[in-house]
Amino acid sequence: MNLNQVTLSVNNMDDAITFYLKLGFTQIVDTPHYARFACPQGGATFSLSLSTDQIIHNTTIYFEHQGLDEWIAMIESRGITLLQAPTEESYLWREAIVADPSGNKIKLYWAGENRLNPPWRVEKRYTDLCNSL
Known part of the structure; x- marks a missing residue:
């Protein structure tokens, strides 16, 4: 199993597309109500969906980059505020x-290594749960 993508709701598709292009992503789908982006490394994608509803922001999306400080300097030079x-x-x-x-x-x-292997990592699986019942 692998995560395919995450879709974020946005109020203004043009502004959102510009923002994610400034972050360094490659746009691979472009419609008036939907946009999809590929991450520069790996096979992950994410998308944007135009919403006319009030957006409730309960989700945080994470993007990892080994050269974090250089990436931050690049996006700040492109006008993105931290x-x-x-x-x-x-x-x-x-x-x-x-x-x-x-x-x-x-x-x-x-x-780095702490994303998948933090010092407090546990190994739980559904089969473990079933065996303990």
Whole structure:
């Protein structure tokens, strides 16, 4: 199993597309109500869906890049304002925060080995749950 994509709702498709292009993503689908982007590395994609409803921002999307500080310098030079400068977090990730024009919270980070293997990692599976019942 693999995560295919995440879709964010946006109020203004043109502003959102410009924002994500400034972050360095490649747009691969372009319609008036839907846009899809490929990440520069790996096979991950994400999309934007135009919404006329009030958007409730309960989701945060994370994008990881080993060269976080260089990436931050690049996007700031393109006019993107940080809500939080790169910070060493207690969960062993270095992350910055931005928001897209619709208010979606975006965390830009580097976690390295700690993303999948933090010191507090556990191994739980559905089969483990079934065997304990």
